[in-house]
Amino acid sequence: MTITENKIYQAYYTKSEPITDYMIQLLNLKGTETVFEPCAGNGIFIDHILNQFNDIKIEAFELNHDSFQILSNKYATHQNIKIKQTDTLVDIDLELFCSMGGKYDAVIANPPYGAWRTVSERKKLKKIYHGFYTKESYSLFLYKSIVALKEGGRLVFIIPDTYLNLHRHKELRKYILTKTKIKEIALFPSSYFPNVNFGYANLSIIALEKCTDSKSCAENELKVIKGYQSVGELNHKDLKHIKKIVLKQSDVLANQDHAFLTTGNTKIHLQIQNAIQTIGDLCDCITGFYSGNDKEFLKVRHKKIRNSKRYETVDLTKIEFECNSDMTNGLNQDKEFVPIVKGGNKKYYKPDNWFMKWTKKDVEFYKKNKKARFQNSSFYFRKGIAVPMVSSTSITGALIENRLFDQSIVGVFPKDKTLIYFLLCFFNSPTCNQLIRTINPSTNNSSNYIKKIPILIPPKNELNKINKNSVKILQEIQMSGQYNLEYENENNKLITDLYGF
Ligand SMILES: C[S@@+](CC[C@H](N)C(=O)[O-])C[C@H]1O[C@@H](n2cnc3c(N)ncnc32)[C@H](O)[C@@H]1O
Structure with missing residues (x-):
């Protein structure tokens, strides 16, 4: 045949x-x-x-x-x-x-x-x-x-x-x-x-x-x-x-x-069936950007980065690291590239390894090109959480700030900005993983499933504790690429106690 x-x-x-x-x-x-x-x-x-x-x-x-x-x-x-x-x-x-x-x-x-x-x-x-x-x-x-x-x-x-x-x-x-x-x-x-x-x-x-x-x-x-x-x-x-x-x-x-x-776990089933608030109620959940031709527009920091073979290295002096929503339609002066967060499961923070060409002319191209996806652009460069659409093991979340995110990512943007560090921990917790895998047992985390995850907000003291631990985790990762697992364990325990699993 x-x-x-x-x-x-x-x-x-x-x-x-x-x-x-x-x-x-x-x-x-x-x-x-x-x-x-x-x-x-x-x-x-x-x-x-x-x-x-x-x-x-x-x-x-x-x-x-x-x-x-x-x-x-x-x-x-x-x-x-x-x-x-x-x-x-x-x-x-x-x-x-x-x-x-x-x-x-x-x-x-x-x-x-x-x-x-x-x-x-x-x-x-x-x-x-x-x-x-x-x-x-x-x-x-x-x-x-x-x-x-x-x-x-x-x-x-x-x-x-x-x-x-x-x-x-x-x-x-x-x-x-x-x-x-x-x-x-x-x-x-x-x-x-x-x-x-x-x-x-x-x-x-x-x-x-x-x-x-x-x-x-x-x-x-x-x-x-x-x-x-x-x-x-x-x-x-x-x-x-x-x-x-x-x-x-x-x-x-x-x-x-x-x-x-x-799953056979009644506690998880009840949380999903009786959810009062879900991620979809509290956050905008959005699919990201595609250039239409990544081979031409996407660049990599250096050739040791995984899966970078097909891509050219970026000129580091031409990157705008302090991007904001005024730059949605392209960069103004001598800079040409913006950092972009791609798929791949990494907890809390992904280093800036990938960059998208982002001059005004390039953005005009993305807007008109049939293959490109210049979608949900009002969320570009805003502070949110990048959740990869596919996770073969556990679901993960990483902070996006001043950066673009690609179409293999669901960008989660809490309407109440004070919840961002709590949600960052939540997406990396075993509790969240059990919930999403009950909602959809396949490896798929597309936005429609993420939106259904029931969300409980911890009391103030616990919320403060989780926020503090998250900030420490982020600081440590940015300094050394690693973090003290105690912070994460403490957060996971608080989230487990909150949900009951
Ligand atoms: C997965 S195989 C299973 C064959 C067999 N039932 C077995 O279990 O070994 C599917 C069979 O469906 C046939 N098939 C595919 N589309 C069909 C259709 N629209 N109508 C009837 N048969 C179809 C294929 O030619 C193939 O022989």
Whole structure:
């Protein structure tokens, strides 16, 4: 298969016995059902089902002609298996059955994740799946397959876990929570799946039952199962270290954006669910600047800086270090560069290592160039906190002052300036990390998630203590690049006591 074909079909087959066994067991078949496989590949699930029930009725769809041929040959002697070469997401017959209330007793699938589509196909999908995030194929397969189920029909899918928390899947969550009874969701690393390891999220196996009675859906309790140590443990969920978190669907539906909070830590969940104030209430949270052509405009202090290979070194005499908001439209005199804070997780303070060309002419270019992002410019050079958009370990915050920040950063600007040092410590605290990873378990800290973090303001004495410690940390870092961990530990303890975790 060519690279382009792979992007279209996303044909990663479920070649893992523990995964297929677990999924088929969840389907709970009796042998009398009509089963649907919406993206059959080479028929792994079909083979496993036939091992149990040789006569069961199966309908399988597959878009790829070669795979369709293989399936047709493989099951040529099986009268009970129908194979169709079609695009499941726009198949007209399926649409008809869906409009009549569904046809199948069971659906099982490992749908394509992020399958590539032409612009016109995407337009069509947007029309059909209005309100859903059409760039992610797995979510459309999930939705379509639920609609295709009969009342009481069962579905088991293996898919990334991003539908549980990301904003883009809000409508899908609402649909699932109100039109199905979720039985269980198993969460595990994507590396358990042969030949797949995407860093941005985990995988999940979801088992649910179609139910159009929204009251019973609301009453339903689902189990989130996690903490597996190997793929083989999927079938041994009674092991001691495996966590089972019970959630009531009406509670999930009541959460902001219907997000699934799956840490199992009630204190954290309650803080998020009952938040009186969030970062979004207290701060402007803003994405930063992009020049449109960093290779030309971005310069580095010296070549020992990480990832600086592609960039020229800056003329230090041409840097304006004392930038302020009067300089948003470009520098006035003999200076040409301004310091810029880039992504990368560093706590409290990032040294000035990167510089952006910032003459009036350059800024004119940034304003007009299509690739450039001259966005939220009223916040440039102001005092705030830089939170990198991606953090593979813990979330971090670093002070931005008199500097620009790039688009890999969310600039957090408290409306009440006296809170800045407290918030700087908060963003570097384990408490904040637990909150953001509950709000969004992936590595993504984009502004919409940061805005949701509940914020408690400490009493005056504690606030003063935290502020003092922060200032000391900043002074020490600026002098020696290091700081005394006691200040940080004291602050973290005060924040832990404040939140209760
Ligand atoms: C991730 S593979 C899984 C195959 C199989 N279910 C398994 O688990 O091994 C996804 C399959 O979906 C097929 N596919 C991709 N887009 C499709 C579409 N729009 N309609 C039907 N099948 C599609 C691909 O060709 C591929 O065989």
